[in-house]
Amino acid sequence: MESGSGPSSPGTAANGRGDESAVAGQDGEEPDRPARDEAIGGSSAVRLVVASTAGVALLAVVGFFVLPLTAFDSATEALIRTLNRRLLLVAVPLAVLVEAILVYAVWRFHGTDRPLPTPENKRLEIGWTLATAAVLLFVAVVSYQVLGSAYVAATPEPERERPADAVTIEIVAEQFNYGVRYPGANASVEDADVIYAPTDRPVYFEVTAEDVLHSVHVPELGLKQDAFPAQWNLIHTRLYEPGDYRLYCAEFCGVGHSQMRATLRVVPPEEYRERVGAIADGGAAVGRNATGIGGNATAVDGNGANASVRSSNPARWDRSVQ
Known part of the structure; x- marks a missing residue:
């Protein structure tokens, strides 16, 4: 009769659990730790997106009311340069945010040998979609206000009605x-x-x-x-x-x-x-x-x-x- 053909003894079962524990110990984490980290990371990412969007919106509003249109040599120059400044108020924080996320991702996951699929996070997806839409809407509105101005846009018909002091x-x-x-x-x-x-x-x-x-x-x-x-x-x-x-x-x-x-x-x-x-x-x-x-x-x-x-x-x- 071959040994080991019978049911596993309690010691064998214990050894099995010990092996599993050993594997978990080699990984350095509990089996459910990655899922928990992903949940925590997703919640933090949502808060980060919301905070960043609020910061960008605040800078844009400040740009509208703080940057003057009269400190220039012409109305055309005022419109063009003010548009550039307002776009920079949005572009610079976003660039810093993206680079910060990139640096964090490299630092946080550089030692991970086992890639884990990202779980679905609807709040995060809705958050970055709304943030992107808000930025694009802001760029479209402020750009149209300048590009649609008669001081900037080329007008093909010069013989239109003009002010009396023109x-x-x-x-x-x-x-x-x-x-x-x-x-x-x-x-x-x-x-x-x-x-x-x-x-x-x-x-x-x-x-x-x-x-x-x-x-x-x-x-x-x-x-x-x-x-x-x-x-x-x-x-x-x-x-x-x-x-x-x-x-x-x-x-x-x-x-x-x-x-x-x-x-x-x-x-x-x-x-x-x-x-x-x-x-x-x-x-x-x-x-x-x-x-x-x-x-x-x-x-x-x-x-x-x-x-x-x-x-x-x-x-x-x-x-x-x-």
């Missing part, structure tokens, strides 16, 4: 200079070193090109618009601070592209009227060729030297030939 300035780009016309004063500069604009007025820059693709870019004011032949594009803004701002072409347009630049000089409304009136009268103007409509006049450039005069091209400002 100022329109036409800019024609060609290789490798800018021509400017002030319709309200019947004044134009064929090759402008300086373009004047008033403060505290709605300003409409109507932009086109004569030959190839150009652009009008004033980075300090947040202004940029492409200039296409046979098409008038619009820049709408309001300027706050007087001063000189760089204006240059941001689209490669030929060998002289790097020299295609001018100065946008923002001045008070009274000075603007005086400057433009002087150009219309054929007086001294900052530019290489200042003319009243229908005539030519010698202008004074930025160094005070007389510049060469060329005939004004009336068709340049005629919308019917564009």
Whole structure:
């Protein structure tokens, strides 16, 4: 009769339990410990998601009311930079949260040889879904408020109804200079070193090109618009601070592209009227060729030297030939 064929003795059963205990001891945990840890971790994760979402929402609300729109040089710059700051208020805490979770996961589970499946946790799934939806909704709302603004969005129709105190300035780009016309004063500069604009007025820059693709870019004011032949594009803004701002072409347009630049000089409304009136009268103007409509006049450039005069091209400002 073979030994061990009978029923297990109490000692054998005890040894069996001892073996199981030994296995549990080798793992360093009780058999039900992982499930308990997962439950505790899931509850903590839910609280962490809720707290993080509340923190992000608080920062967003603070951003709406604390960050001013008037500490900038133009309305366009104010909208763009304020949007960037508000998005950073959300993006930075979220980035820190994600990195913190990543570091915690590496530290917490780096010594685990036996991967365990993550149990279903509906509260956690609902929590991170709502948090993600809240962040995306915030980004959509604040972005639409800026991208839908007339100060930022390109408007294809420049001949719309405008405020009574609005100022329109036409800019024609060609290789490798800018021509400017002030319709309200019947004044134009064929090759402008300086373009004047008033403060505290709605300003409409109507932009086109004569030959190839150009652009009008004033980075300090947040202004940029492409200039296409046979098409008038619009820049709408309001300027706050007087001063000189760089204006240059941001689209490669030929060998002289790097020299295609001018100065946008923002001045008070009274000075603007005086400057433009002087150009219309054929007086001294900052530019290489200042003319009243229908005539030519010698202008004074930025160094005070007389510049060469060329005939004004009336068709340049005629919308019917564009």
